[in-house]
Amino acid sequence: MNEKKSPLEIAESLTEYWSPRVIGEVDEHFVKVAKLKGTLAWHDHAGEDEMFYILGGSLKMEMPDRTVHLGSGDMFVVPRGMQHNPVADEECLVMLFERKTTLHTGDTTTEKTRSIAQQLA
Numbered sequence: 870m871n872e873k874k875s876p877l878e879i880a881e882s883l884t885e886y887w888s889p890r891v892i893g894e895v896d897e898h899f900v901k902v903a904k905l906k907g908t909l910a911w912h913d914h915a916g917e918d919e920m921f922y923i924l925g926g927s928l929k930m931e932m933p934d935r936t937v938h939l940g941s942g943d944m945f946v947v948p949r950g951m952q953h954n955p956v957a958d959e960e961c962l963v964m965l966f967e968r969k970t971t972l973h974t975g976d977t978t979t980e981k982t983r984s985i986a987q988q989l990a
Contacts, residue, residue, distance in 0.1 A: 926961030
């Protein structure tokens with residue numbers, strides 16, 4: 870994984886929405902990219918923060934007390950334990966920074982949930 874990569878190009882090449890792919894590792898964290906459209910699921914990560922960086926498009930991060938609107942070049946960290954629901958009205962490309970132990974949709978399981986093994990494929 871120690872080679873030059875374009876997160877934007879990798880995200881653009883993905884064919885499945887809401888299916889993150891690991892593109893790098895930093896200590897005990899994964900760097901991932903994903904192509905999003907529609908709604909994922911309300912969930913949280915009890916012991917882990919989750920960073921979203923918007924490569925292209927826009928994303929709404931719904932939380933119980935507010936909604937954060939993110940556009941290309943914006944970054945947002947969802948604090949550990951915070952219920953959140955990412956929503957992309959149109960196609961959105963993101964880069965994520967998460968601990969290697971972070972489960973895609975926390976303790977919530979839906980048809981969109983991807984295992985860490987699937988994200989490494």
